[in-house]
Amino acid sequence: MIQRTLEKILRASRKSLLLLGPRQTGKSTLVASLEPDLTINLAHEPTFLEFARNPEELEQRLGAARNLRTVFLDEIQRLPSLLNTIQSILDRGGGPRFYLTGSSARKLRRGQANLLPGRVHVYSLGPLVSGELEREMDTRAALATGTLPGIYLDPERRSREKTLSSYCATYIKEEIQAEALARNIEGFSRFLHVAAACAGSFLDLSKLASEAGVARQSAVRFFEILEDTLIVRRAEPFAKSERRRLVQHPRYFFFDTGVLNGVMGNFEPSPDRIGFLMEHLVFNQIVHTASSLDQDIRVSSFRTEHGAEVDLIVETKKDIWAVEVKASKSIGKHDLRGLKRFREFHGKKCGAVVLYLGTVEKEIEGIDILPWQAGLERMGL
DSSP states (O other), X not given: OOOOHHHHHHHHOOSEEEXXXXXXXXXXXXXXXXXXXXXEETTSHHHHHHHHHOTTHHHXXXXXXXXXXXXXXXXXXXXXXXXXXHHHHHHHOSSOEXXXXXXXXXXXXXXXXXXXXXXXXXXXXXXXXXGGGTTOOXXXXXXXXXXXXXXXXXXXXXXXXXXXXXXXXXXXXXXXXXXTOOSOHHHHHHHHHHHXXXXXXXXXXXXXXXXXXXXXXXXXXXXXXXXXXXXXXXXXXXXXXXXXXXXXXXXXXESOHHHHHHHHTOXXXXXXXXXXXXXXXXXXXXXXXXXXXXXXXXXXXEEOTTXXXXXXXXXXXXXXXXXXXXXXXXOOGGGGHHHHHHXXXXXXXXXXXXXXXXXXXXXETTEEEEEHHXXXXXXXX
């Protein structure tokens, strides 16, 4: 089993924790590795019904147990009212620490607001990242079927594709319909497919609404659901002022290339798709690695009025990196125009790097050209 980077951080924590992440990222497996004294799985329907019927079920179970140090509640978003009880137990002191996991931030928002500041530390777990695989991630497999742990480690490609094809149906049935997040399931399903086809581009909700055949107001709500259930993430436009960032359109990315391909029903990183998939892969590796290291990070895009673009701008507490992603094995000077323009815009103190599919490290006009996994390591990710 692959050891997740976040495990060390969770083991060192002495606080109760809430671990969020999309389905099948390995949240339950990670928390189980911490060996909690008591596990309550709310995904198990009889268990869920017992807790739903009896508001005192948790306290009664804890009262019957002895010497509990840690309690694991899996899929807490199914019953967010339990957070009120957990808050009460934490406030009294002397009780166990809680490990909570959830795949939907939407239904937990109110519950989180009721938890006292500092009582629960929130972490995020994404799919596997290059650092967890000793920088030997299979790039073609990652582009085709993604890096969700159970899927990436499946040796049979047909099996991986079949699992991913069912992910979309399971997501709509269990995450959306069961939680009553969208009344118009057919409209949401169409919107999901259109959003996948346009992923990586600048967000245009009017266009998405038109192509999905839904009202713009519905498109706004549907996109919020995709964000709240951690399926997509925005890359806000880069600007020196916060005010200017707010008035520009962001780009958006699906959290995993395999899930994206599963929604689209196409697992082939063909020449017409590989650039689009490579950007998704690198974007996700950056944000998921930062989450696994519990680092604050901002990933944005850069585009000038005259058309100069940089794929990703990565801002940490210490550094700013301008990152160009190329799904090719050769890089020319013409590939560096956007990076040069960004350096003029921001100043030469920022790092500039091209991450590509080649295997040789180079430097062209002061810009590092690096194999994509080596490049992430150079950036500390």
